[in-house]
Amino acid sequence: MEKTTKNGIHRIRQEGGKTIAWAEESGVKVLEKDGYYFKDLAKTGELLPYENWRLSDEERAADLAGRLSIEEIAGLMLYSPHQAVPPMPGGPFQGTFDGKTYLESGKEPYAISDQQKEFLEDEHIRHILLTNVESPEISAKWSNELQKRAETLPYGIPINLSSDPRNGAKDSGAEFKSGGSEISKWPEGVGFAACFDPEVAGQFAKDASREYRALGITTALGPQIDLCTEPRWMRFVDTLGEEVEMSKKLTKAYCDGMQTTEGEADGWGKDSVNTMVKHWPGGGTGEAGRDAHYAFGQFAVYPTGNFEEHLKPFTEAAFHLDGPTDCASAVMPYYTVSYGVDKKNGKNVGNSYSEYLIKDLLRGKYEFKGIVCTDWGITQDPEKTIEGFGSRCYGVQDMTEAERCLLAITNGVDQFGGNSESGPIVEAYKIGCEKYGEKAMRERMELSAKRLLINIFHCGLFEDPYLDPEESAKIVGCEEFCRHGYEAQQKSIVLLKNSAKRAPEGQKGVLPLKKGLKVYIPERKIGPSKAFFRIDLPAKTEDPLPDGLPSKYGTRVSSPEEADVALVFVESPACNPYSTEDLANGGNGYLPITLQYRPYTAKKAREVSIAGGDFRENFTNRSYFGKTNTAYNEADLDNILECRRAMGDKPVIVCATVNNPMVMHEFEAEADAIVAEFGVSRAAVLDVVFGGYNPTGRLPIQMPKDMDAVEEQSEDRALDMETYIDSEGHNYDYGYGMNYEGVLPAWKK
Structure with missing residues (x-):
């Protein structure tokens, strides 16, 4: 056994047992039992099952889930908006410090913002999405500050930091990419497919998981395993291509590499990062290439009835890994309305709201036991215009936000991306109690809490969530990882x-x-x-x-x-696929997406679109036949x-x-x-x-x-x-x- 203290963090390394670490300022004490040490996170003075690292992650998660209030469970079911470290004024993801901007406050770049304190303490949020960071060292220090604060709160539930892909060699600036900060640089997703070698994706995942953990990140919002069979889709470059067998091989290599810690019997350990594969049931079939971030691109279509093939990267790869972790930890459904797929109920609604796609297929037929987390921003009321970049509650716009949350939860959804207010989920619980009974709703909420907690236990955060910033600086963007990334760039x-x-x-x-x-x-x-x-x-x-x-x-x-x-x-x-000017001039607003440089006139396009129908439109035909667009x-x-x-x-x-x-x-x-x-x-x-x-x-x-x-x-x-x-x-x-x-x-x- 070895006891150390550095930067206010106490750590005990135990032979034959888990290493535990806690912050001096958190008030957490250590319990000794049978010659081993355990953290008294609940501050009860006795060893509770969830504090006992000798039990399985599943047993510990079930015990803790049963202790939480509905408000605390609702907090676990939230996923913060994007957080930049530090949040610079003028940027898209801002924050304040004692009411002042970061530059005015004089705070350290790793300080916790007012908004972060609020959603940790008042909303019970424990899942936070990290975007740009100033440096690996700053990220590590910020992660430590978050974990210290979480450790002071009831039950001491650690923070699960997540990230969108952040190792791309070319910064797209899009919402679904994250700033790397001195991190190793690799090709985009389809670049891995261009290597025609799954081992390259596997090496990336192993290296990136080490870098992620050094930044404090324990969940990757990826890989993006949509079969991109529609060449005009704007997220084409982020996918693993359109050929299903290669996509399956790359998916397995990626998820295994991210989730597996070498030497651990079940694969989970200090180097593990949960993967959240996206987007169920495949987002690569948007009609005419339009994207469902926007209401004008909400419909995914299957003109040849080839829906089943788009499930295979999930059902034949992500859910059946070759490595010891067995299955990707989480799944994110896409925004899309999978048009005409639900023959059972005949409903065309966003995927997370589809009983058929989530409850019957994902949870039922394919027996997925992990977390289902919605894509970002689907529960709020919709934008007034079809072009607006806002909530994407496709097909359920007439419901209240709480009713939308309840529908998703009863389908099998556990978490709501981009939501930082627990009120609608608590209200959904109350409506559910009236509809299904309090016992059934409590059990359903506890099931989500258990799933969410298991992934935090998997990564060892309850025992040791703390980083050494100096070590983080050595790991992130180290010579070996950068060399591997550059070689992958060349191969692609x-x-x-x-x-x-x-x-x-x-x-x-x-x-x-x-x-x-x-x-x-x-x-x-x-x-x-x-x-x-x-x-x-x-x-x-x-x-x-x-x-x-x-x-x-x-x-x-x-x-x-x-x-x-x-x-x-x-x-x-x-090019721009939608024109308000065209709409104002009597058109329907829809333009062809062109893959050529010179002006393109759509003479071979469908004269009647496959899908259509939105409360903001008085027509259903989204065809752009005969229209011209220019890159x-x-x-x-x-x-x-x-x-x-x-x-x-x-x-x-x-x-x-x-x-x-x-x-x-x-x-x-x-x-x-x-x-x-x-x-x-x-x-x-x-x-x-x-x-x-x-x-x-x-x-x-x-x-x-x-x-x-x-x-x-x-x-x-x-x-x-x-x-x-x-x-x-x-x-x-x-x-x-x-x-x-x-x-x-x-x-x-």
Whole structure:
């Protein structure tokens, strides 16, 4: 046995027993029994079952759940809004300190805000979503401050910090990404699919779990295992692709790597992070590619009846892991209305409100025993306009918030993402008591409490929730993890084209470029656009290499005339799928989502949409047939074509950030080489361009022949699109890729 004290944290390491740690200021005492030490979290002076680490997590959770009041259980069922550390004024996630902004307060960056104190103490919240952090050390100190305060409160229930994916090498700025803060950098989800090697995803999960624990995070809001069979969906890049067998392998590798602590019989321990797989029953089939964060994108459709395949990453992978933890800890249903799926009740409502999808399928047929947590913000009253970024209570807008909560709870939901007020859940309990009886409702609430507490016990937080900030700083973004991440970035890059037309002597293609060349890199121009929160953004110009071209590669010059080669960085086309102007002019507001740069007119679109019907609309047909839309970044195509013209017989290399499949025929023939990447650093791309890494990645998607092919494919079916064949006869189909020597061997399942 070893006793230590550091930074006000007492710790006892016990041979043959659990390490326990507690804060001096919390008032917690230690109990000794049978030669072992236990924390007296309830401050009763006797060892209660939930305090006894010799019992199973399930026994401990059941004991504690039975002791909690309904108000305390309701607090466990909440999930805080996004928390930034520190919460800077002007940012999207603000907080105050004694009524002052962070900058005015003079507080340390790891101080607990007024709002955090309130939801810990008054609302009994123990699940907190962390976004941006100033540094690993600050995150660790903030986590310790939260845990100290939680330890002083009744029963000493620790905080379960969670995070959206935060290791992406390219920051998207979207709501569902989180700031990394000196963390190892990896490809986006579909980039793991491009590696065609589940071990890469497994290595990521092992490394990321260590980094997460060092930041205080014990739940990952991922992986995102939607089969992305609809190429226009804005969350395409975050998925593990559209091919079900690869998605299943990656899901298992990811969840096992995150949840498993080596050497523990049941897998759970100090390195474990709970995974919350999302989004049940699959969010990758939004009609015409629209997204359900917005009411104009609420409907998921299944035109070929292929619903069952979208369940497989969950039912055949996440719920049946190869590792000792057996099953992903939690599931998040998506916002979508899975249109026409509920044949039993005939109800088209948001997934968490669907008795068929949650109670009958998830809890019933597939026997999922873990936590079901709603996506963020589904219980409040809806926005008045269909474009508003607000509550997503699709199909149940006529209910009160408490009635919505009760419906979700009776379906089998345990937790409400983004809700920090317990009142509606307590009110739901009261309504449930009148409807089902107090005994039945108490049992149902205790069941959710038990599920939620088990995951906190799994990670060992009741024994030792405290971090050493100095150790955290050494772990997060350490050389080993950063090297693994960079290697994964390299492996995920796909070489689509490498023409021999302008290849140097002795090479089969124009790549790799020789070092020491003069390189022209045009600036990108992006037109006015809509932000994730539907805020209008002005036009902008950006430098794709703001830190300059590293001198080891060559010299950046300011004009094509001076250059030996042009390097053109582009992003896949992006556009606005809904127009209030169109609505005001007598249209229905719906526009085509285009995957091409030039203006696209939807001549092959459905004339009548599959799904429709919203209380804010006096029509049900959401078709955009015959309408035209243009990509915000149409100028990316101009850059390619202008470089081709200006460079004459000198090479033009296109480096494309692929957030969605792209219509390649607009520019492919004008490029000597095309490099596709899925959210990696510029350094990794330049390695492929200049010979630092011979590419091995393959397309985890299909590139469409044209927009007609996109319209003609089905939202619910994988690999059903007519693909692009380039000017050299190469088919940009799933599994295609090249290296410097030529086309990679054909991919086989």
